[in-house]
Amino acid sequence: MVGGVVEVRRPVDVGQLRVWLGDANVVQFSEPLTGAEYRSLAGLLAEHPRVPLRVYGFDHGLATLRFLRWFPHVRRFSVAGLHHLADLAPLDQLSADVESLDIGETRKPLDLAPLAGFRRLRRLRVVAHRRGLAELLHANPGLRELSLWRLPVDRVLPVVVLPDLRSLALTLGSLADSEWLAQIPALRYLALRRVGALNDLGPVTRLPALRWLWLEALTVERLPDFRSSTMLSRVDCVDMHRLRHSASLRGLAAAPQLRELRVVAFQLAVDAVVPFADHPTLQRAWLGLGGERRDREARNVVRLPPPRADREFAAAYELTRIL
Numbered sequence: 001m002v003g004g005v006v007e008v009r010r011p012v013d014v015g016q017l018r019v020w021l022g023d024a025n026v027v028q029f030s031e032p033l034t035g036a037e038y039r040s041l042a043g044l045l046a047e048h049p050r051v052p053l054r055v056y057g058f059d060h061g062l063a064t065l066r067f068l069r070w071f072p073h074v075r076r077f078s079v080a081g082l083h084h085l086a087d088l089a090p091l092d093q094l095s096a097d098v099e100s101l102d103i104g105e106t107r108k109p110l111d112l113a114p115l116a117g118f119r120r121l122r123r124l125r126v127v128a129h130r131r132g133l134a135e136l137l138h139a140n141p142g143l144r145e146l147s148l149w150r151l152p153v154d155r156v157l158p159v160v161v162l163p164d165l166r167s168l169a170l171t172l173g174s175l176a177d178s179e180w181l182a183q184i185p186a187l188r189y190l191a192l193r194r195v196g197a198l199n200d201l202g203p204v205t206r207l208p209a210l211r212w213l214w215l216e217a218l219t220v221e222r223l224p225d226f227r228s229s230t231m232l233s234r235v236d237c238v239d240m241h242r243l244r245h246s247a248s249l250r251g252l253a254a255a256p257q258l259r260e261l262r263v264v265a266f267q268l269a270v271d272a273v274v275p276f277a278d279h280p281t282l283q284r285a286w287l288g289l290g291g292e293r294r295d296r297e298a299r300n301v302v303r304l305p306p307p308r309a310d311r312e313f314a315a316a317y318e319l320t321r322i323l
Helices: 014-021 035-047 066-070 089-093 113-117 133-138 177-184 202-206 270-276 292-301 311-317
Strands: 005-007 026-029 053-055 075-080 100-103 123-127 145-149 168-172 189-193 213-217 234-238 260-264 284-288
Touching: 005 014, 005 133, 014 035, 066 089, 066 202, 089 113, 100 133, 133 145, 177 202, 270 292
Parallel strands: 005 026, 026 053, 053 075, 075 100, 100 123, 123 145, 145 168, 168 189, 189 213, 213 234, 234 260, 260 284
Antiparallel strands: none
């Protein structure tokens, strides 16, 4: 096991697996197992229903998903990186009580329509698969965590009704109309990572429950005024190279309850961090402006310890950070 990832290979050591599963974040395999090994693995996962099972790789046999007959009770399942997967219909071998699906990278985009029978999903990740996505979300209004990759989000999903959604991550793809975000007012965690066509973050300031905002490699040049974001406690600005001006962060400094801040913006003027020097609630900050001298100057302005580890902060505020 490395970093919470349990890699299952033949011959399967059931005793060792039993030990590892107690601390596992995911169990995965990329080559077929024997029937007896599938049965043993399924039995162990039944004892740890919160541990996801992931199948990936280039094996054509695994891509048929026939092995799922051994795993009817798995609640969390991922096919991220199962290269030759061509049809999601075999997922009907899983229980209708599945709560988490990761339909990740495959050789060709898939039709998600066969998944509409799952109506109790709480977590969903979809990479580049468009067909049937709107119907899948409509069938799962109780979703709490949603991650969408490489999709023109507002074109594929012009209307979204997810009243219980707490965590949303958009990665790559595009979002031409940022007002789309205002449809999800219950968001507590929002990540916008390398999202094209996204130039206006104003609607983000109107998410009343937002506690943690992650911005990465966007084209915005100035952050909006966050004075109305009374719940916002942490912001991470990573690789925000268009933030260059002295006033680029002034609107963020208006967030009345901001407690932790991380900024990585190599073109940002050092005096852009001055508004945080006497911020009334800010307790932790890490500023990376590119180069030892500029970093030192920025940290001399804002003399605070670095933010907590992501997992620690998420636990403190009962948040879920997703990618």
